[in-house]
Amino acid sequence: MIENLMAYLINKKLKIILISWLLVFSTSAAAHHVLGRPAYSLNEDSNTPPSMQVETQIGDYFVTYMVYPAFPKPGERGRVNVYASRIDNGDSYNGEMSFSVKDDVMFGDENPEFLGKQNIDDGVYRQGFVFKKNGKYVITARFESGGEPYIIDFPLQVGESGTMMPVLIALAIIIFLLMTVNVLQRRRLMREKIISERAEESSEE
């Protein structure tokens, strides 16, 4: 019985380790959220309005990804430029590349929308876009090489998309916490009162 239980636990532990390992090391051929210091920067060298640029590597490719302008407004035309070259020999990828866009939401339906399929033009893939509404979006570029899919996600903010929701959540947590503490305090005081009253009664007896 114990042996079976141990075997089950070890088996389960191994599964967890295997899944964790796969999650960590399988990212090179899966979707990538590219946001943050090592890979993302405003392009400083341009005389035109700024672009948001990503330089990253995915699988066998080194990818440069540029969104122009960096923070488009609703109704303003924008463009994504992608350049992919092999890490081993520097050859450019020259097959088809497709682009889609979805809402950048943490939970719920992402509603992806197809933007277009592009061929290489002067070493670069170009995809235009116009957003009607403010918001946070994720533009996805996909291509296939060596029988493997390559998916690159790029976050894009259109217009002002501020929200005070985190403050409201923080306030709700604080209120809940303080109310819980208050209830616990009252119960503790009540308990102490009952104990002391009982002690008094027993001493009187």
Add this chain to the structure above:
Amino acid sequence: MTHPGLPEFWGMIVLGVMLVLSLLLVLNIKLPEIKTNKVKTSKVKNNYRIFILLVSAFKQNRWILMILKLITVTMFLLVIYAGLMGTPIPERNVATVMIWNIWWAGLIISIFFLGSAWCAICPWDTLASWHVKPKLWLLKLNNSLELTPPKWMRSVWPALIMFIGLTWLELGYGITTSPYATALLSLVMVLMAVSFMALYKNKAFCHYVCPVGRTIGFYSQLAPVEIRPLNQNTCDECKTLECFNGTDRVDACPTQLVMGRLTQNTYCTSCGNCVQSCPDNNVSWRLRAPSQEAIESARPHWDEAWFMLVLLTLTSFHGITMMEFWEEGLRGFAQVIGDSGQLLVSFTMGLILSMLIPVSLYALVVELTRRLSKQKVEFKKLFTSLVFVSLPLAFSYHLAHNLNHMIRESVGASQVFLNPLGTSVTYSGVADELLIKNSMLLSENTIFALQALLMIFGFWIAIKVLKRRSALLLSQTGLNVLPVLLFMLAVNGFHLWMLMQPMVMRIGALCVVPTAL
């Protein structure tokens, strides 16, 4: 964009002084003495009249502290609002500018002059106190369960883990380039401060968990100010311990310090409760010789030793990540392990390695010193005692590094305050670079000279610490402490080399150029 590094001329001067000081130590030649902190009050009064006036003003008028708290809380709420609602361009949003360019860089510089004064006006703690233990005139409410923190928490390990986590967020995740993430982090810190205050007695968050507070605390060992008894005998005879227990009017010490037995600033939050509550008016802020604690009076503890050591490694790591070679190395490493995207796995491994190498080196150095010593001293005891040499090395490099950030990157900050949300502005590239060079608060040569002086100062203090601590523990100095001396030379030499390299800017220029988009 990068900042120019320290010129070779200054580098050579620092290196020369480092070698001379090392030689003096090895040859056992007497180093210039630092005055002890036992300075007579009357002498202090004569010499530092302005300081005494300031201290008296604070002692008599608690509303000054309240006004300062109100200012920091207002600024903090502005950071959260601007971070959530303002522009995502980091150098245009007051959230990222205020937190990473001004506060985070300036905080370390403030310790050099004011010790742990920041903790007294910290908005995280102030907001937590207003929520959990509000005071409305004579009405004092207490919404805390007042539990005793569990034993595992009563050390600086939680703060150490938080500090590593904060460094990961700052340099790995790139929170410094995201106003939104900066605002979220600010909210999380307030939530933590409120939760700990609601659950535990005193200020468990400040005492055990806050990475900023503990960093300030350890660096404050090198500060020129302290809160101490004016007359030790009065404290020795005291039976009521108002400083520890508090009074009807004044709260108890939030980090449970007894003034009569206080030997180090590490856990003092400069709240001034002890100054207010002492019935004999025997407690006050006073000036002292900087670094006295690190040299002699601070007591070694295992968890604190690790905090100091990791503080040194992470301070160096901050510098490393702003070098041009770091990005290249990170990419190369990522290619080897197949990492992609934001390279967080590669960064995490780089961070771990950057901590492991100096820590292992230090452990090796301690073991070598132990073997060279004629006295039989436990490894742990030597490890915790000699680790104080890391404090001045970390602090001086931290100061020199942050000075660069603060002076060069805060150009145009006032314009960001005029438009805190950064609406209708954008990056202006080359124009910003030119404006930065011409509008710095200090000239470039002054910055270089100050950086060089700081590096010399740090090494000098470290030598004094090593000499004193090794004499106390091993009854010997000179060649017997050569391994630790070589460690210090290697660390400070590496810091100096990093200062001499071009440094990548934290979040770019702040000069605002409105554009019609």
